[in-house]
Amino acid sequence: MxxxxxxxxxxxxxxxxxxxxxxxxxxxxxxxxxxxxxxxxxxxxxxxxxxELELGDVQVHAPGYRNRPSIYERLEAPDSIIAPLEAAGFRVSSRLRGSGLAAGAKESAGAQLIGLDPARDATVSDIGTKVAEGRWLEVSDARGVVIGRKLAKSLHVGVGDTLLLLSTAADGSMANELYTVRGVLGPVGDGLDRSAVFLVQQTLRELLELPEGVHQLIVRRPPTVPLLDAKAAVVAAAPGQDVNTWKELMPTVAQxxxxxxxxxxxxxxxxxxxxxxxxxxxxxxxxxxxxxxxxxxxxxxxxxxxxxxxxxxxxxxxxxxxxxxxxxxxxxxxxxxxxxxxxxxxxxxxxxxxxxxxxxxxxxxxxxxxxxxxxxxxxxxxxxxxxxxxxxxxxxxxxxxxxx
Amino acid sequence: MSDSAQPIVSLRDVTRTYAQGKTEVLALRGVSLEIFPGELTVLSGPSGSGKTTALNLIGALDRPTSGSVRVDGHELATLSRGELSELRRDRIGFVFQAYNLVPILTAYENAEVVMALQGIDAKARRARVMGLLAQVGLEGLEDRRPDEMSGGQQQRVAIARALAAKPAIVLADEPTANVDSETAEALLNLMEQLNRELKVTFLFSTHDPRVMARARRLIRMVDGRIVEDKVQG
Known part of the structure; x- marks a missing residue:
């Protein structure tokens, strides 16, 4: 049968x-x-x-920075971390971060200031491709900034408008400078949409009077390396620093x-x-x-x-x-x-x-x-x-x- | 009956009661009998006489209330359900009144079911089943399904299925009840021939006088008791 x-x-x-x-x-x-x-x-x-837009696979900060962000909590020798990671096939970009006030002609709002190297950052993040109006940062245009779409809306500024950035410099003095909006981002993430102001890293370094160091390293792993293995490699390259995967940085979304x-x-x-x-x-x-x-x-x-x-x-x-x-x-x-x-x-x-x-x-x-x-x-x-x-x-x- | 041969079937003081609502029906009352190899025996009697109950017990489809039923050397009361299944598969052939072929299987496939269950290889199955189908007069009809065959043809397939595994005994419950007299005559001739030529042991239950007339041994039952057991000429 x-x-x-x-x-x-x-x-x-x-x-x-x-x-x-x-x-x-x-x-x-x-x-x-x-x-x-x-x-x-x-x-x-x-x-x-x-x-790909915001967090990278792994981030490195100085201990304590994430709980209480301060321009003084920096990774003093980022190259010593970046070099071994790049040798192992990782892609790394450093970012300088600060907070301050952004003002248009009539309105002002709190802003997170993010300084990056456009060429290097493009290897870890696609944020530069998310410009909805205008264009992304260029090193040759030191005074050009790109801002989040909700921030642009609340400040009533657009491409070509002048933006005033106010902050406290590392030496305690008042930092203020005028910039030109070169681009407005499309939707990328709630935090960035509401308050992000992207600048060329050297420009932000000058504004905040920070001669050296960075606040954040964004690391992307080779496709074959699992996330936790990538974190272990970064921990080994950055002993004593605060190393977190994107899942640890945004646990709600990860869950x-x-x-x-x-x-x-x-x-x-x-x-x-x-x-x-x-x-x-x-x-x-x-x-x-x-x-x-x-x-x-x-x-x-x-x-x-x-x-x-x-x-x-x-x-x-x-x-x-x-x-x-x-x-x-x-x-x-x-x-x-x-x-x-x-x-x-x-x-x-x-x-x-x-x-x-x-x-x-x-x-x-x-x-x-x-x-x-x-x-x-x-x-x-x-x-x-x-x-x-x-x-x-x-x-x-x-x-x-x-x-x- | 034979004095020297071991019986294939042996019933000793068998009773079988059924609950029918709140009353108890005594279907068999202390029945004892033996069936020997090569016999063509008929259990006869009116409806309710216990002949089908006896056939079911011998076929390992039912268990007695008391007494002993032995088939091919096995005391049925000591066998598990699985062992009873194996006994039915290997040592007992069934021919039912309503043919009971599997409608989606062809004549060939119906006839080979038991052999396939035994795990016999396809080549050996084919040789045996084709031979049997030819023997029961169904040569050339092996690919037909039950609904493409007459009642007589279906009963011939059932006989081939019952014989395929070379059982110790073939139990046939009213095998001619559902066919016309001409077909019944042909089926009886066939089973008589199989008994004579292949020494197949048959046990029929019937109240058909034509079947009774063909029996070598006729056991008559009334009210759950054997009232007559005689060898016919």
Whole structure:
């Protein structure tokens, strides 16, 4: 007795019932595959933006700087940290940071001043590509600054306008200078949107009267190095300094992203509950219709476990067909959504735990996009088939043979 | 009956009671009998006489309330469910009144079911099953499904299925009840021929006089008791 062949034929025994069951599975699977790709795309996009635009993989600060940022808490010899890391394939950029007041013609607001080397910073961050109006910093344009979009809005300044920056210099004197807005950023992150003023590092160094040292190193790891290994390498290169991964710097967002898989699995199970009921009903009908047949099989020596295997194989055959059809429906949609994507211009203003949603929402098309929905479907179908299969296996052959 | 051979089936003082609502029905009352290799025996009697109950006990499909049932040397009361399954698979062939073929399997596949369960390789199965199908007169019909065959043809497939695993005994419960008289005659001829030529041991339960007339040994039952056990000419 070839069990898979028997199971396959049984699937087509009541073609209409099997069609309904397979259709329910197919539609649910296709919908969840597309949803899985989109949600993973949303969250992975957030993670990518956080790492590539703002935080990097790992950051280095002087001890105590993060708890109480001060221009005096600096990494005094950044080159001694950067050199061994770059030799190991890491990319590193230093930033000088300060706080102060930014003022336009009529309005003023608190600002975080960020000084960077545009060329070196481009190796660790894509922030320079997120200029919505105007252009990014250029070393040759020492007085040019780029500001966050919400800051620009609150100060009523735009490209070409003059911006006054006020701060306290390292020597305690009042630091103030006029600059020209060269660019306004698009949405990158709530904190930066509201208060960031990017300057060429040397310009900020002069404003704050800081002859040496930096406040922050942003480190990007080689693609093959896991995050925690990267942190260990940075700790080794920067002994005694405060080294943190991006997940430690933004724990709320990291936890949110980490819980994505679990939340999606819960969503799959809820949607599949309806499918499970359809499958349970169909398989129970299939078993009840064949009580006498199961009785005969058991009478001639088929063991209960073989009966269970037969019912499970019938469910597996239907699931396999549904998976094939579901993929046929979902993959073209996912291909479209992973390349063309969805423009969510208005939604991109929203932020979650300090991270903003990308303006261009694209689906992710990788192994995990498929394993979650397909795995959850297989699990739900297995649970739904369990009862009918056991029912068939426990039939008393004598009673079953005489069943009418 | 033989004095020297060991019986294939041996029932000793077997009783079987069933609960029917609040009352207890005594289906078998102290039945003892032996079936020997090569016999063609008929259990006859009116409805409710206990012949089907006896057949079910011998077929390891049921357990006695008291007494002993031995089949092919095995005391059935001592066997587990799995061992009973194996005994049915390896040593007992069944022919049911309603044929009871698996509708999605072809004649060939239905006939080979038991051999496949035994793990016999495909080549050996094919040789045996094709031979049996030819023997029961179904040559050329092996690819037909039950719904493409007549009742008589389906019962022939059932006989081939029962014989495929070379059982010690074939139990046939009212094998001619669902077919016309011409087909019944042909089926009886076939089973008689198999008994004569292959020494297949048959035990029928029936109240069909045509079957009773073909029996070498006729056991008559009334109200759960054997009232007559005779060898016919």
């Amino acid at each position: 070839n069990l898979p062949r028997m199971a396959w034929r049984n699937v087509f025994r009541n073609a209409r019932r099997s069609a309904v069951t397979i259709s329910a599975m197919t539609v649910a699977l296709a919908a969840l595959l597309v949803l899985s790709g989109l949600i993973r795309g949303l969250y992975l996009g957030m993670e990518r933006d956080l790492v 949110l992203l980490q819980s994505t898989e679990g939340s999606m699995m819960l969503m799959f199970l809820v949607v599949y509950l309806a499918v499970g009921i359809v499958v349970l009903n169909a398989m129970l009908m299939a078993v009840f219709e064949r009580i006498r047949e199961f009785g005969v099989l058991k009478a001639v020596g088929v063991k209960p476990r073989t009966v269970v295997a037969l019912v499970f194989l019938e469910g597996a055959a239907q699931t396999a067909i549904a998976v094939g059809l579901g993929l046929l429906l979902a993959v073209p949609a996912l291909l479209y959504l992973s390349t063309t994507g969805i423009d969510v211009g208005s939604m991109s203003a929203a932020s979650l735990g300090g991270a903003t949603f990308s303006q261009h929402w694209v689906a992710v098309l990788d192994r995990q996009t498929f394993t979650g929905p397909i795995g959850a479907l297989a699990f739900v179908v297995s649970v739904a088939i369990g009862y009918p299969a056991l029912k068939a296996a426990r039939l008393d052959p004598l009673e079953a043979i005489h069943h009418r």
